[in-house]
Amino acid sequence: MMGLVIGTLFGVGILTCATALRNPSRPPSPPRWMRAVHANRRQIALTTIAGCLGGIIAYALIRNAFLALCVAATSGLLPRILTQTRARKARAERAAAWPDALDDMVSALRAGLGIGEALSSLGSRGPSALRPAFAQFGEQIQATGNLEHSLDGLKERLGDPVADRVVEAMRLASALGGYDLANVLQALARNLRAENRDRGELIARQSWAVNGARVAAVAPWVVLALLASRPGTVEAFANPTGTAILVGGFLTTVVAYALMVRLGRLPEEPRVLAGRAE
Known part of the structure; x- marks a missing residue:
């Protein structure tokens, strides 16, 4: 009897191990919102801190909970706005650096360098705004020897329309021959210089209007913050009518500025x- 029980348990154990090896259990994947929170945890933390600080400062100055909530919600957007501003500035720096980078490519190609060598050389002597991406391209092509995958990686790292055009021109030249590649890149450099010059003139003409709008949006609230040091001002806006005026004015300012x-x-x-090569 004991032998039967031991044999049965031994057989059940072997069957369980075999089933586990055939169908290994995988931990359930977290939901999509949890993955998004984990990927953007730094941005969420900065948003929370900025919103809390903005709300506390507004309540300390105005002593109005509704306006403090509005300021907290707006302050929470500041980290995202700063990130987008930094990204636009980086794109503008890359756009300004592309004509010089294209001139360096043309010089390298006419000196007899191959496509991979010409692009890799920009990692050491190219414009500073583009140098890290080309340095990583040089490391990747040196490690793998695969020009196609290295060009895809360069396109993803740079992430702008000019890089897409340059990478695809290099890809076509590598596959079909690049007799006119230097002339194409030189013409692209001339067009980019003209485009950057026109864009700079538009931004210069527009800057006075943008700065004036910023001053007009901020000035009333600076005056209100200064007047809030007087007890009578805080008491004047403590009633529902004053709260409605403050909240309405704040929302109007935010919407108009946006x-x-x-x-x-x-x-x-x-x-x-922007798509990858198949």
């Missing part, structure tokens, strides 16, 4: 050739 920024922003060239 519309000004949105309508006054120059359009950016779309990435038509």
Whole structure:
């Protein structure tokens, strides 16, 4: 009897191990919102801190909970706005650096260097705004020897329309021959210089209007913050009518400033050739 029980348990154990090896259990994947929170945890933390600080400062100055909530919600957007501003500035620096980079490519190609060598050389002597991406391209092509995958990686790292055009021109030249590649890159450099010059003139003409709108949006609230040091001002806005005036004025200021920024922003060239090569 004991032998039967031991044999049965031994057989059940072997069957369980075999089933586990055939169908290994995988931990359930977290939901999509949890993955998004984990990927953007730094941005969420900065948003929370900025919103809390803005709300506390507004309540300390105005002593109005509704306006403090509005300020907290707006302050929470500041980290995202700063990130987008930094990204636009980086794109503008890369756009200004591309003509010089294209001239360096043309010089390298006419000196007899191959496509991979010409692009890799920009990692050491190219414009500073583009140098890290080309340095990583040089490391990747040196490690793998695969020009196609290295060009895809370069396109993803740079992430702008000019890089897409340059990478696809290099890809076609590598596959079909590049007799006119230097002339194509030189013409592209001339067009980019003219485009950057026209864009700079538009931004210079537009800057006075943008700065004036910023001053007009901020000035009333600076005056209100200064007047809030007097007890009578805080008491005047403590009733429902004063709260409605403050909240309405704040929302109007935010909406008007957002519309000004949105309508006054120059359009950016779309990435038509952003897809990876198949």
